[in-house]
Amino acid sequence: MFPTLIGTVVIAGIVGYATERSGFTHNGYLQSIIICIGGAFLMYFVTLMFGLGFRSPGLNAIAASVGALIIVPTHWRK
Numbered sequence: 001m002f003p004t005l006i007g008t009v010v011i012a013g014i015v016g017y018a019t020e021r022s023g024f025t026h027n028g029y030l031q032s033i034i035i036c037i038g039g040a041f042l043m044y045f046v047t048l049m050f051g052l053g054f055r056s057p058g059l060n061a062i063a064a065s066v067g068a069l070i071i072v073p074t075h076w077r078k
Helices: 002-022 029-050 057-076
Strands: none
Touching: 002 029, 002 057, 029 057
C-alpha cells in the first residue's frame, strides 16, 4: 500500500514536469506538479475506497494527472 502511494506521487510528478516541459500546459513547473499530485492522490483514494479505476496503479496515476491538468487550469481561466 505504501509503495503504491509513493509510486503514485513520483509518477504524478514526472507527468506534471513532462507536460510543462513539452508545452502542453503553461502553468509553471511547480504548479503543474502540484496539480498532478493532487489529482493522483484523489484517484488513489477513490480506487482504494471504491475499487474504481484501471488495474494498474501506474495507469491510474497517469490518467488522473492528465485529467487534473486538463480540468483544473481551464476551470479558472476566463
